[in-house]
Amino acid sequence: MSALCLPPLSLYIHIPWCVRKCPYCDFNSHQRDEQLPEDDYVRALTQDLRLDSELAQGRRLTSIFFGGGTPSLFSADAIGRILEAAERIIGFEDDIEITLEANPGTFEQDKFSGFRAAGVNRLSIGIQSFADAQLKALGRIHDGAAAKRALATARRAGFDNINLDLMHGLPEQSRAAGLQDLTTAIDFGPEHISWYQLTIEPNTVFYNAPPELPGEDTLADIQDEGHDTLEAAGYRRYEVSAYARGPRARHNVNYWEFGDYLGIGAGAHGKLTLPANDEIIRQWKTRQPERYLAAWQGPGRFANPAIAGREPIEVPARGLEFLLNALRLTDGCESALFSERTGLALSALNPQWVQLQQRGLVLPKERRIGTTALGMRFLNDVLEAYTP
Template sequence: MSDTAGGRFLLPPLALYIHIPWCVRKCPYCDFNSHAAGPTLPEEEYVDALLADLDIDLQHVHGRPLTSIFFGGGTPSLFSDRALGRLLEGIERRIAFAPDIEITLEANPGTFEQAKFKGYRALGINRLSIGVQSFQEAKLKALGRIHDGGEAIRAADMARAAGFDNFNLDLMHGLPEQSIEDALFDLRTAIAQAPTHLSWYQLTMEPNTVFWNQPPVLPEDDLLWDIQEAGQALLAAEGYAQYEVSAYAQPGKQARHNLNYWTFGDFLGIGAGAHAKLSTPHGRILRTWKTRLPKDYLDPGKVYQAGERVLDSDELPFEFLMNVLRLTDGAPTELFSQRTGLSLQQLEQARREAERRGLLQGDDTRLAATAKGQLFLNDLLQLFLA
């Protein structure tokens, strides 16, 4: 802990993100760092590289245990339980695990094998995030997905049979030619699988994707709004409380890894293209990013880290609020100083203007957007730009 810029800086909790960059096939809407897998995956070489990458990043741990680990992608479930087991063992030899650590693995229904998932659960992986997107054949085909609706349902069944009592289903809305009835069918089908968590978010057109260059016909804005309102009402009625812009959970089942991210916690990032946000005991905050292409990441002649940038103090208010204001309940006001080392007084003028416009709650103990502020989050954030 150290004094910085009028506040008391505390090192935040530490998480670990692991990027597995391969998929069976690249989806046309996806702008993540993912690449079509060949007939064989370089599992052993990639695990070796991940552990070597982590060794270099151990300087940023500062004695903190890992509160969560998240395997993202790509499709991490393409890797065998043996490879992931060796990786987790290697990580735990290097960094202590918190007693209640949350370990999440992303998976797609088309890659589900019940025996493999029992193996994952035996490793200590205790949460799955299953990329369903839709349960309807026409919508899945339009999205370029390789599974069908039946496989998605079986994936949830297999997750439970493998011992996972905590899992997320990923769903999209605003799909090509989607009606309110289509969107609600997907939600009802998902809810019937009894996930503890649902990520429900709108399909967007991102640069450097097939859909960006060849955009499908999407629902009009009025229909998108109707879908959003009807879906949120259904989720609330079924006991899924919204705690972030696109995240809904049963009581006590919010994704702890994501909560750490949204409350400006620290996270290490290893793997091709992985990003990290890290704090130093002296109050500096930096963002790092790793070599993006798998072939370069696996090249022993190249370095893992592609870049690093220290955040300026005048950037920190926006960086902090860009995350915490996505949360329905926001964050306690004291968290601002704890995470940034800055005085809350720096926000005073912008806070009062945001409150005057009805975008920020008038609560001196919390930083939280109003319902209107959640809808116009970009407008709210602009008030805090330096």
């Protein structure tokens, strides 16, 4: 065993409400028809963070990510108050990355300048597609024209670090339509594109009533030609579904390098390293927004009442947990991180790593924890070698 080291610390903030639940979405999101309980939720988030703050163990935040749901439904003032509380309670690194997920609807666009003034310096816009037919099939409430306006509005608001979320393999999508979406996105010049295939997840409308999706050959053509199109435009793939020709997503890279993150808000998850106890823990908060808000009613508290569960990542499982994250990175990660962030010796990866290296699927682990190009194509095979 090696000594655990404290990795960088991020903060995930969950805003659970949406205008309408999309039929493919399996996130903790809830349709809200009446006025959002914005002030109550900001107070709850602040208390949540205050009671979790000892887990920071003196670290400042390297990144913050507002996810959802639809965080852009909140006012710029509310987002600013949350950020002020986070800086006061935990503290920020000088170059902190602060990302907010936003929908392209006109209501959200009107607030982009306010979000920028509040301290958000990275905007992640959920475009999904520029084609009206595909957007309708996905249950989105914006159209292609609104998506294009959102990108222009974000630039005018002063954002110089923008991610576009874009999906392919959509219902009845042709190869040409899938590639057209990608070309349109590239033409707007975002710094980052998250480009991933639609998957049908349990507990969704699509799972119970599956749409007609493109065949395997079409999916493969879109994937291969789309990758080449992105690379030719200067976007380098650095993770399974992430391409950048500007800054990489620091918040997500911290996840993939098995860093630490606090999670506040309804259903938020966190992963924390406790070197003094030789522990790595996961904890999660009450999932239902109403119950999460109700947990904070009453006098001041010393224990966090919103914690729904906490469990350790047991020592035998740490190696696989690390690989499940780090091997998503096309370049892998520095070998030293494995021992620093799992407390395991590098030799704990043997004998499977040696066998995978002989098959040409992984790099020599003494040089880097990562796959070869072939290994990235067959990543599931690599990970299955470590699955009990």
